[in-house]
Amino acid sequence: MKKNLVLAPGPTQVPPEVLAASAKPTIHHRTPQFEAIFADTAERLQRVFQTQSPVITFASSGTGSMESSVVNLLSPGDTAITIEGGKFGERWGQLCEAYGVKRVPITLEYGDVVDPAQVEEALKANPGTKAVYATLCETSTGVLSPIPALGKIVSKTDAVLVVDAISGLAADELRADEWGVDVVIGGSQKALMLPPGLAFCSISEKAQALMASSKCPKYYFSWEKALKALADKSTAFTPAVNLTYALQASLDMILAEGMESVWARHARLASALQAAIKAIGLAMFSKAPSNTVTAVKVPDGVDGGKIPKIMRDTHGVTIAGGQGSMKGKIFRFAALGWCNEFDVTTALSALELTLTELGFQVAPGKAVGAAIAAFEG
Ligand SMILES: *Cc1c(COP(=O)(O)O)cnc(C)c1O
Numbered sequence: 001m002k003k004n005l006v007l008a009p010g011p012t013q014v015p016p017e018v019l020a021a022s023a024k025p026t027i028h029h030r031t032p033q034f035e036a037i038f039a040d041t042a043e044r045l046q047r048v049f050q051t052q053s054p055v056i057t058f059a060s061s062g063t064g065s066m067e068s069s070v071v072n073l074l075s076p077g078d079t080a081i082t083i084e085g086g087k088f089g090e091r092w093g094q095l096c097e098a099y100g101v102k103r104v105p106i107t108l109e110y111g112d113v114v115d116p117a118q119v120e121e122a123l124k125a126n127p128g129t130k131a132v133y134a135t136l137c138e139t140s141t142g143v144l145s146p147i148p149a150l151g152k153i154v155s156k157t158d159a160v161l162v163v164d165a166i167s168g169l170a171a172d173e174l175r176a177d178e179w180g181v182d183v184v185i186g187g188s189q190k191a192l193m194l195p196p197g198l199a200f201c202s203i204s205e206k207a208q209a210l211m212a213s214s215k216c217p218k219y220y221f222s223w224e225k226a227l228k229a230l231a232d233k234s235t236a237f238t239p240a241v242n243l244t245y246a247l248q249a250s251l252d253m254i255l256a257e258g259m260e261s262v263w264a265r266h267a268r269l270a271s272a273l274q275a276a277i278k279a280i281g282l283a284m285f286s287k288a289p290s291n292t293v294t295a296v297k298v299p300d301g302v303d304g305g306k307i308p309k310i311m312r313d314t315h316g317v318t319i320a321g322g323q324g325s326m327k328g329k330i331f332r333f334a335a336l337g338w339c340n341e342f343d344v345t346t347a348l349s350a351l352e353l354t355l356t357e358l359g360f361q362v363a364p365g366k367a368v369g370a371a372i373a374a375f376e377g
Contacts, residue, residue, distance in 0.1 A: 006318045007347045009139045009167050009293050009334035011189040011196050014246075018193055021249035022242045029241055035233035037244055042230060044251045048169065048192075048259065049184050049202045051176040056226040058199045059240040062166035062187025065199035067095055068221035069162050069183050073131050073207060075215035076100035081122045081132045081159075083114045086140035087323050088164055092133035099216045104129070110141050110326060111295075113288035116149035129159045130210065136168035140323045142286035142295030142332060144172055151180030160207045166190060166199075170254055171266040171292040171336055182207040188243065191266070191292070193250045193337040197243050203227070266291040269335035269344050272371035276348050279370030280355070280362050285330045294333040295322075302358045304328035310357060315350035341375050 006013050027034055038057075045055040058064050070092075074080060080101050082092040085108030096103040104126050106118050114134075123129055132154050134145050147163055154161040160182035165174055169184070170191035176184045181204075188198035203211070203223060211223050225236040254262055270291040277284060277296050285295035298304030305328040308321040322330040335344050348367040355362050 002316050004316045004318065005343060005346055007333050007335055007339065007343060008318045008320045009190065009332065009336060010187070012191070012193060012334070012337040013339070014195055015193055015250070015253065015338045017253070018246045018249045022195070022246035024242070024245050026241045029234070029239050034239075034241065034244075037248060038235070038239060039233040041244055041247045041251060042233075044255060045200060046202070047255060048251070049176050049186070049200075050174065050178065050259070051184070051202045051204075053176070053202045053204045054227060054230055055200055055202045056223065056230055057235060057239070057244075058201070058221065058226070059197060059238070059243070060199045061196060062164075062185065062199045063091065064221060065185045065187070065201045066091065066164055066166075068201055068218070068223060069133075069185060070095045070099055070101065071216040071218040071221060072211050072214055072223040073160060073162070073183070074099065074101050075213070077102065078130045079104060079126050079128060081106060081119065081126065081129055083119070083132070083134045083145065084108065085112055085114065085143060086110055086135075086138040088138055088140060088166075089135050092135075092164070096133075101216075111143065111285050111287055113143050113286075114145060114150075116146055116153055119150055120153050123153065123157055123159065129157070131160050131162055133162050134164070136163050136165040136174055137172055137290040137292035139167040139293050140326065142284075142290055142293040144168070144286075144288050144290035144292070146288075147174065147181060148179045155180035160204070160210055167334070167336070168290065168292045170259070170262055172290050173263045176202055188247070191262075191337045192247070193253070194243060194246050197240050198247065263291070265340075266335065268375065269339060269341070270294055272341070272344055272374040273333050273335065273348075275374040276367035276371040280352070280367045292334060292336060294335075295330050296332070298329055298331060299355075299360050302355065302360050304331065306358055307331045307354055310354045311347075311350050314357075315353060317347050317350040319347065341371075345371055
């Protein structure tokens with residue numbers, strides 16, 4: 001009998017109550033009934049983002065919201081600093097280039113974390129920089145960026161700090177207002193425990209002021225249209241009505257647990273994964289491990305590309321391999337969203353079997369035992 005377990009960084013497992021909520025009949029969106037539902041999600045998302053600023057919602061994948069934070073803040077020829085230490089940081093650079101923005105990349109070795117001093121220097125060397133684009137958890141490497149330190153540096157300048165938190169939101173701690181983050185980007189299919197299809201964006205007053213002078217072309221992703229509609233408890237275009245029902249259900253679960261507890265649960269699961277990895281003699285890839293994604297180096301002599309394949313096809317556990325130049329060199333666990341201790345121990349059992357099958361002997365229960373010990377400790 002086959003059962004499937006997902007510990008990949010999105011789409012993640014969706015709780016049955018969230019799926020059930022999405023199956024309610026679709027109602028018309030220009031009605032007081034839908035407006036009440038939409039306004040409720042917008043208000044409660046502010047608690048997840050830890051902000052008083054408005055949070056807008058797009059029917060798109062997360063990248064749509066990333067693109068919106070380039071086209072609504074900048075004009076062609078503007079300068080932006082992009083922190084590029086993996087596939088998603090590089091996406092910031094590509095988005096800037098697509099719109100004729102002059103990007104100043106801070107390029108990192110994969111697995112390395114940005115030193116806040118690098119950002120300080122780049123801001124000094126490039127006066128007039130309009131925005132700094134960072135990533136909370138660089139999903140491709142498992143690296144957690146030092147957002148509080150970046151917030152302190154950027155908030156002293158005229159630039160805004162934009163953070164791609166698509167994977168990290170509601171997994172790794174993030175306090176938008178307290179930490180001085182002007183724009184936080186989120187997506188539905190990661191720790192928010194929803195199917196793919198919604199993207200979010202919180203927009204500070206400083207970012208709204210910059211928005212007023214932006215000249216990049218935009219239409220669907222216009223923040224001005226979205227903010228005006230939000231004031232009327234609506235979206236500018238047809239919202240994803242059924243995903244909005246699902247969002248209400250996931251917000252019920254997340255806020256009942258509480259943000260501090262949600263972060264603590266992800267920290268507990270990530271620590272257990274790290275302890276298990278160490279116990280079987282493997283090494284972490286990230287020099288600053290997040291709680292969102294645990295990236296592990298493939299041991300010498302093992303065909304790394306086969307690890308996620310055997311895990312999935314033989315054992316029914318979906319994890320992620322490496323992307324781009326990291327293909328075959330790392331594999332990634334994400335105990336993200338609707339995940340608990342036993343999801344982690346199940347996945348680790350499958351890892352033990354998989355590694356042994358690939359010629360890297362692991363004593364049965366060694367990784368699992370280390371994880372259980374970490375939970376007890
Ligand atoms: C998943 C992810 C994205 C991409 O989101 P899409 O929904 O695929 O557009 C962007 N950034 C990070 C950090 C991610 O983890």
